[in-house]
Amino acid sequence: MNNVALENLKFSHWMASTPTIDTLALGDLILPGAHNSGVDKKATYAAPGIAHWAACQNNSFYEQMCNGARAIDARVEYHVDSRGVGTFWFQHAGMRSSRSLENLIMQVIRFLEENPDEFVLLDFHELKSGNVDFDHQEFNRFVLTHLGPRVIPSDNRQLNLGQLKQASPVQRVWLAANRHPALDRAWFLPQIEHRWSGIDTTSVDELEHHIARTLQAPPSGSMPWSLSATSYSIANGPVDIKEHLNRWFDSESGKWVFDCSIINADFYEESRLVRNCRAANIIKAQRRTI
Incomplete structure (x- = not known):
């Protein structure tokens, strides 16, 4: 029954449909995350071919959320x-896309109007100066x-969530977001800690070792943290590693997923990450009632 429920799951409201x-x-x-969400293949860029190197997602913010991120x-x-x-503007390593903060906000509002009992974490991991200081x-x-x-x-x-x-x-x-005197702490949580391999061109093997090392002693506390589950190559840019994501974070045969908080992935919807x-999360909630 659980497998049937997972297969028939509508990702646009997977949280609301899971009262457990x-x-x-x-x-x-344990949240599925859209890594570098503002640089996607449907955005436009300053020059042809940049999307090949920069784009970490297939679709816009709205579609990312509808697909479960x-x-x-x-x-x-x-x-x-x-x-x-x-x-x-949204950017990846200085490569700016046509996505703006206004786009994000409008699409979050649209998504929540359609799915009023979903929850979304906006992790402003970088607030960078462009041609002027960041305001x-x-x-x-x-x-x-x-x-x-x-x-x-x-x-x-x-x-x-119920409360x-x-x-x-x-x-x-x-x-x-990162603490700053101009950001209202009544509404902004502290910056989310990101655990990244530290290697710009992370191979799948290097990534697997990074994840294993991180999950030997994952961050603790009441704040979520983000595990970078991404691979990048000089030839192909962000790499689609869906088969590895499926294996590493399988809730039935593996244990890694239970030690995670945010799993930050490229092209996440091509994998079974949301499922x-x-x-x-269901298993974690059930264990608390035992």
């Missing part, structure tokens, strides 16, 4: 154009003005 996990809080959840790895650069208009004050204003009613207060991060639903019918977004995270 309502006993889990943010720091307990619940941790959005956001890397933003601030740029002011010749008219003096500032825009927060944290404007970033804070922009995000809270447009997402404000949907943002979960920092003080509520210990509440489980968060009782607390508010619309607060479904966690925000996380495996959901199944692992």
Whole structure:
């Protein structure tokens, strides 16, 4: 029955359709993550061919969430154009895409209007200066003005999903970013710790060793942390490693998934990552009741 439920699962509302996990809080959840979410194959770039080297996802933010991603790895650069208009753009290693912070916010709102009991973590892992210094004050204003009613207060991060639903019918977004005086701590959680191999061109073997080392002593505490499960090659750019993701994070035959918090992957929807995270969350919640 569990396998049938997983196969028939609609990823757009996998959390709401799994009430068992309502006993889990943010720091307990095992979330499928979209690595470098703002650089995807459907975006446009400054020159032809850049997508081959930069794009880590197939689809836009909205489609990523509809396909089950619940941790959005956001890397933003601030740029002011010749008219003096500032825009927060998404980038990967300095390669800027046509996705903007406004795109992200509009698509998060659309997604939550359609799926009001899903939860999304916006992990602003990088806030970089472009042709001017990063404007944290404007970033804070922009995000809270447009997402404000949907943002979960920092003080509520210990509440489980069921309690968060009782607390508010619309607060479904966690925000996380590096501490800065201009970012309102009432709404922004501390920066999410990312565990990366440290190798720009990480092979699959190097990645497997990195994951094994990390999960021997994973970070602890009430905050989530992000495991980089990505491979990159000089010839092909971000590598599709779905077969490895399926094997490494299988909830039935493997144990790695249960030691994870956020599994940050490229082209994640081509794998069984969402299914495996959901199944692992169910098992984790059930173990708590035994």
